[in-house]
Amino acid sequence: MTDAGRELYLSAYRTMLLARVLEEKLASLYRGGKIKGGVFLGRGQEALSVSVGIHLRKGDIFAPLIRDQAGRMAFGDTVLDTLRTYLGSQLGSMRGRDGNIHRGRPKEGYYAMISHLGAMIPVVAGGLMARRFRGESGVVGATCLGDGGTSTGAFHEGLNAAAVEKLPLVVVVANNQYAYSTPTSRQFACADLLDRAVGYGVAGHKVDGTDLTACLEVVGRAVEAAREGAGPQLVVADLLRLVGHGEHDDASYVDAELRKSAVGRDCLLMAEAALVERGWATEVEIAGWHEAAETEVDETASRVLREPAPDPAEEEWVAIQSRRLDDRFAEV
């Protein structure tokens, strides 16, 4: 492995670690009643997610989904804004108007997902069309979803439309074996989700989602191909969601055999073992990084917990930018 490859791996690992530590904090804040609404974690999907964010550049477009804490941070999201959004701080990018994973900064190419699965695919495609209209080249747009999301009409329509326009779109599917509680056997009948790539006339890439080395390589190849003008790329990663759908869900429906199988391995532990084995880090160094991540997360959380919540009396309650066109409703 080259020096550049080692640096990329180390950077990806540290981001995965920070995401894992941050998500453990989110779970704890949720259990402590500090977070209102749902908490959806990406445990077990960090290697795949970080590989998407890390291969994108400033100026690219990224529309992550609910299990992409690692990818979000690799693309520039922060511990601070994550905590602000989850804790409803007025200072967060969504200002209490939306929460948890529904955050983004669209003007920076970081699109804020809606809850409807597959819906971000055509939106990223449209963003890429706008870039093309403006004559920008070398831009890539990426979006993530799970196996369940591939069953939506929006996935089909969005990927097909992007293929027709030959847009530099990368769609990354985390085949994490369950859509909430529904196993893949009740989700799709094709032998492999990768088969869908052929149907849309786009390039397909398969990867072991538990293996950071493989994820970095395969996702990197897909992003590069899109950047070079090869049209949409579909990446399908096999892995297992190592948490419930949300923190309210104990995931008792997950097959025990699956947990013990190769797909059920924890990508973070795998990456740590590889670091040590390759001599890129010692166990002591890794423990130090872990501790540094915990300190950063804890300090940021205590800061955000003291920040102001949005004030309903100060809220403008207007949903459009054109203030003169705001409809007025008489109140008693």
Added chain:
Amino acid sequence: MSVTYLEAIRSAQGRALADDARVFIYGQDVGNFGGAFKATKNLAKEFPGRVLDAPLSEDAIMGVAIGAAIEGMRPIVEMQFADFSTCGFNQIVNQAATLYYRTEVACPIVVRLPFGGTPGAGPFHSQSMEAIYAHYPGTIVVTPATVEDAYTMLLEAVAIDDPVIFCEHKFLYNHLKAEKLPTDGLPVGRARIARPGRDATIVTYAAMVHESLAAAEELVEDGYEIEVVDLRSIKPLDTDTVLASVCRTGRLLCVGEAWPWGGVTAEVIARVSAEAFGMLDAPPQRLNARDTPVPYHPDLWGTHRPTAGTIADATRRLLEM
């Protein structure tokens, strides 16, 4: 030399494309074919690469427009028929309409909805969708009833920084003619007194403006002067103009081609009842389409929706209350 409602829509799009490099048109068959109704005829030739045929995918069409708007473009989407916008509904109401409130990034898209009934069009090519979209926060919904409004309101819609649902009535496409295109007009958000009167107010919009004007003309023979208010915009609704009219006449009939449950006529009556109850000399009334799918046969269709005759009858009953 005259210009139709449809030609006004085509001309407005041509002008928007010429004036603003951020504008592009995306929709089914809008390219070289010029659209199912020819509302984009010749535009693909005139503006190469900016009038694009889309796959038969309303969700993707809307999603693409939204993404392009986030990046600073001003897309105009043509839904082939308003009825099919239900397949793009999620993107319109959950993505486009929530974007500004959630992220402070505006979503300047125009969704053209060819809507309303024509003889023989049947249940899935006749629907009126304005109330559905107006129900959601974050949208602006307009329903031009004249050639002039079709032109100026479409140009203004493109300039507005928010999602505009542009409901263009198919029945008016070729029926309605004007001498020439206007140079200016009332802004979006303002209603218009289409005919002044003193005995009762009919509040209506789109194709029903013309049925209501015909009804008002018929009632002249009975000695009545009926005021007709053309709402022009459904959202925002120009409550002030409606209230001022009702205060003059003391009687209100709301007429809409859409279905009766909820909707624009109910909204107008709710506002008038709440804000000008004391000015009413009779209970406010409304006339809508019947509560069934829009029927295919012209004889059924003609009875399903309000017409000049049924509007005149309803107005007579209102005047006798």
